[in-house]
Amino acid sequence: MSTSAANPGLRAQPRDDGSRPAPAVSDVRLERVTKRFDDVVAVDDLSLEIEHGSFFALLGPSGCGKTTTLRMIGGFEEPTAGTIFLGEQDVTGLPPYKRDVNTVFQSYALFPHLSIFENVAFGLRRRGAPRGEIGRRVGEALELVALGGLEKRKPRQLSGGQQQRVALARALVNRPRVLLLDEPLGALDLKLRKQMQLELKGIQNEVAVTFVHVTHDQEEAMTMADRIAVMNEGRVEQLGSPSELYERPRTAFVAGFLGVSNLLPGTVSGDAAVRLDGGGEVRVTPDALAGRTGRVALGIRPEKIRLGGDEANVLEGVVEERSYIGVATQYIVATPAGLVTVYSQNSEPSAAAAAVGSRMSLNWPPEATFVVDTTQEVPK
Amino acid sequence: MTVAAERLPLSGRSRSGARLVARIRHHALTAAALAALVFLLLPIAVVIAFSFNDPAGRFNFTWERFTLDNWANPFGFPDLQGSVVLSLEIAALSSLVATALGTLIALALARHRFRGRAATNLLIFLPMAAPEIVMGSSLLALFLNYSVPLGFTTILIAHIMFNISFVVVTVRARLAGQDMHLEEAAMDLFASPWATFLRVTLPLIAPGILAGGLLAFALSVDDFVITYLVSGSDQTFPLFVWGAARVAVPPQINVIGTIIFVAAVALMVANVLWQLRRTPKGAQ
Ligand SMILES: Nc1ncnc2c1ncn2[C@@H]1O[C@H](COP(=O)(O)OP(=O)(O)O)[C@@H](O)[C@H]1O
């Protein structure tokens, strides 16, 4: 990616509040926003704040309302209820062309009848930028996405990856307050997608524009975003940094959506302990418990469990299945509390020993444990 | 193949027989296609050829001798010029109005949800599906009921009516193949609805509009049944030909027919060339 000094115009400086410490006002704020399509509730009483300069991901399964949320920020859908702020301005009733945001559409939506140059210049022209400035800024934007020299081509003469970059340049050239991206990498093949994830992240660092990125791919969200809102059925289940969401998921849905986890049912038996249904007490940290009482589900990530050792929590079991997955070996272990999945790093010599049917002692520290309300992903 | 043939010389004949059958099959298709083309084009060729004929009587039905007189004097027959002019006026006006209205209807049907959309979608096909004789006589009854004098206005109204459907169908087909997000992208890039229409929607559906307009023009020049019913004493070119045929078929009719045919083909070719130019080389 071009990180040369050729494009100072798109760099971090242009926004006057860019270099100051965290501004008091967030770039995007949704207040109790609901969107109904006939009888479908696409977005359900959703409140959200997106900080200036952050790379924010809306993550969730298909149909959970991510696109609808994004389209309401862009102005393509009107909320049924609630208010949308860009900075301090209430933009709820404003049409898209009066909002200081730009969008990278999943289908790219490049204008097929216009050259690459005219595609990128489109927004500047509509705003009446002077000719010289248009030429300079379009050049800079195309440099930024490493597409210099293709100005005269038509969109259909470019590859999918190149079209994606044009769509990005066409949006960024306007220096919007917020850039909206709806599954921008969805149409690319895996290798290109991985590469573009890193490039997008690099570009975002360089231009310091707030990115709101919609994806259903948890790995993509974790790789790119500073903050992730995990959405489910039109609501935000949990909002946090990738590591917070992974280490301390608050619901079974979040735990299951971001990676693999073991959820074992139990009952709170102290201010830092849970008694498993299958017998045995597990020590947790008080903040993981977060004041819960009664029935809960205990969560442990498969890679946090060690085979043997002297950690506070121990669960005995019998190996039911073993599969080799390269960097690790995966065991399914039958314990009194239920089936537990364990990843054992293949660098550890102890891993070689455990055969199917052999006994195993699973060890993990209290800090590696999280607690959610129930093992059910969708509480009814 | 050759190796096998050397080893088994006896089977050579049956194999070449099979090859012959394959060749016949292959060329049978070409031959059938050629025959169909000839069938389609022969009448037109005859019309063109007879425009250079110098007929003995009033009926231009048998070949006598070659002449350029008809072409030098295409309107050398009473009332012929007036009918051609009327046909062109009606065609130009009706296709213009029908193209404008039809494009707007197509946009509404493709881009907006409104009450009666399904009904409009269905009704728009009616003028295309209903027999012309029914359309024409209903219109005539309507005009008579409201005592509208028959003539230029009624012909124009009738032509606009049946042309609209064709324009709607052509333009809507073009709109259907277009990414809805393009218009959203334009608005996202600060284009007002009007600017979006001018800079994105219109250029993209222009080929559809042009095709619809040309189709409407051609249909209007060509129409007989409906025009006959609502024209009163005015005569368009087809009405003139039909009326004249009872007493004479002058070669000038062939001249005008040839001109119309050549003009239509030229417009078609121009349209195709324009399309090709809009599609840049190396397009996937
Ligand atoms: N224009 C629309 N009309 C009717 N229903 C819609 C429309 N757009 C979205 N929906 C519905 O709203 C829900 C959320 O959709 P969407 O926001 O596209 O989800 P996501 O982007 O997370 O996959 C879905 O049930 C979808 O069917």
Ligand SMILES: [Mg+2]
């Ligand atoms: Mg979506």
